[in-house]
Amino acid sequence: MNKENLIPSSSEIVEEAEKESPNADINKIHSETFELIKKYRERYYKKKVENFFSREILINLSKEIREKIEKELLKPIRVDEIEYSNFMEETSRRISQTFQVLSGNIAELCVERELIKIGLIFGVNYLKKIERTDFIIFHPEKTKFKKRHRVEVKNVKLRERGTRGLAFDGDSMIGFFNQPSEFTASNVEVIEEHCKKTGGFCYVPQKL
Numbered sequence: 001m002n003k004e005n006l007i008p009s010s011s012e013i014v015e016e017a018e019k020e021s022p023n024a025d026i027n028k029i030h031s032e033t034f035e036l037i038k039k040y041r042e043r044y045y046k047k048k049v050e051n052f053f054s055r056e057i058l059i060n061l062s063k064e065i066r067e068k069i070e071k072e073l074l075k076p077i078r079v080d081e082i083e084y085s086n087f088m089e090e091t092s093r094r095i096s097q098t099f100q101v102l103s104g105n106i107a108e109l110c111v112e113r114e115l116i117k118i119g120l121i122f123g124v125n126y127l128k129k130i131e132r133t134d135f136i137i138f139h140p141e142k143t144k145f146k147k148r149h150r151v152e153v154k155n156v157k158l159r160e161r162g163t164r165g166l167a168f169d170g171d172s173m174i175g176f177f178n179q180p181s182e183f184t185a186s187n188v189e190v191i192e193e194h195c196k197k198t199g200g201f202c203y204v205p206q207k208l
Contacts, residue, residue, distance in 0.1 A: 014033055073087050131150070135151040136151075151174060155175070175202070
């Protein structure tokens with residue numbers, strides 16, 4: 001983990017979740033990683049605030065100083081050649097972008113964990129991130145397969161890209177969704193019809 005950023009990589013977060021719950025199923029592991037993300041996010045913000053209040057102008061919080069704090073918070077800043085309107089915008093945007101990538105990577109690692117648990121080997125029985133899909137599983141193996149199956153992994157929200165991605169780039173879909181309202185009758189119908197054609201499945205956590 002990068003000690004300066006206080007944010008582990010997606011694989012480190014999954015490993016940490018597995019240490020806490022080594023025998024957990026895929027939903028439990030994914031849930032644990034979400035809690036870990038929240039923990040590291042809180043730590044990130046806390047460090048940002050600590051760094052800010054360690055500035056010399058904040059030693060005495062008089063009225064004058066408080067006005068200076070407000071002015072400082074609203075002052076435009078430049079980080080890595082990118083200009084932000086203020087300190088808060090830079091913090092929120094950076095952390096949002098970081099955890100969006102982390103969240104997607106973690107969902108894929110949770111799925112790969114299940115493939116490995118049933119004995120599949122990367123490069124032999126499955127490949128990742130090729131031909132515009134997340135996983136391709138080969139039967140019996142890649143070098144002499146009789147069948148292959150594409151699996152799309154989606155995280156948090158289905159949106160149109162979920163059904164569209166399944167239609168073009170996947171035979172099955174595994175999703176860690178948290179918005180039941182997205183699963184309208186028409187969306188479910190589209191997914192079911194596609195899975196009938198491909199012999200695929202759409203895995204959605206039980207609470208939905």
